[in-house]
Amino acid sequence: MYFHGHDRSEARLGLARQAVDMAVSLAPDLPEVHRTLGIYYYWGLLDYDRALQELAIVVKSRPNDSLLAIFLGAVQRRQGKWGQALGNFEKAAKLDPRSSLSMQCLADTSAILRDYPQADGYYQRVVSLSPDLTNPYARHIKTLLDWQGDTQAAREVLNQASQHVDLHKDGFLAYYVVLLDILDGDYAAAREFLAMHEAALLKTQFFSIPKAQLEAQIALLEGNHRLAQESYDAARILLEEEIQKQPQDASLHSALGIAYAGLGRNDDAIHEGRMAVNLLPVTKEAWVGLWRLEDLARIYTMVGEHDAAIDQIEYLVQNPGELSIPLLRIDPTWAPLWEQARFKRLVGMKE
16 A cells, blocks of 8 residues: 555554564564565665565575565665566566566566567566456556557557456556557547546556646647646645645655646746655665656756756666657657757657
8 A cells, every 4th residue: 555655654654564563573483474574674665675684584495486586576676676676577487487477577677678579578478367457558558659659559458458457447557548549649538538537646656647637738738728727726736735645755746846837836846846856766766766757857848947858868768767769759748848959869850
């Protein structure tokens, strides 16, 4: 609940601590207790060194535990040790070839390393093993967009997903449904999908996106500036309320920065975007921290600080990550940069 962003309150984290402390008091030598304690340090505190220490205790007695290999790789991935993480995921997949979890970890990490053909194959394998999971479809769609900006191939995955899962159930998948419609210029379809989506906030460990923010973006693309302002203000109100409850959630600050930028509150927007990066820098979280940098680049783009935006984008596309040059060329989020000579050189557009 805490790690995936559903409830990032201290009370929720405290409940986890109470449970793991009780487990330690009952069976301090049990391998499962050390594994769980490692996960607590990983998911709850982002204390990766302590997490690895606890997991290492379990390795001694269970060297061929596939789930343990997955958690070792997952912690290393958050440290930015991409190669070591990939090795542990490969080990997990060999130990348990029918594990969709290890296969998804391989897919996600391959995508971060920009090995898109490999990631594509892994995602197909995940779906064949567990067609009822929502996240693999979303991740596969994202990979196809990052790889070649191919909305047609992404839509084939979306069509496949619609036969097995509820497209509204997972915030990550719901976002990519809307993004696909935006990229294809089908704003009516995007609005219709959002109208049917019950949650006011699309929430994952990677982002917090108010439905109203997406409605504002669509309104701007359609030239309806009045509706865009109303929607950005609705997003602002929602996010300010959420931040009161969860002030340390970096993704909420990123989102509020975007809402402020949409309302023309430029200084406030930059402040919130920078706060998000400071709360979760890539030195602390090598994967999710990249999303906060991307949000900051988006804020800079929206407020007209184009060089500052391109500075962030350069870093993001020149290192392992989830922002790609093909997507930068087609996503209207970055349209204000498309005529900038420096941006054109970066993404290979004709000057």
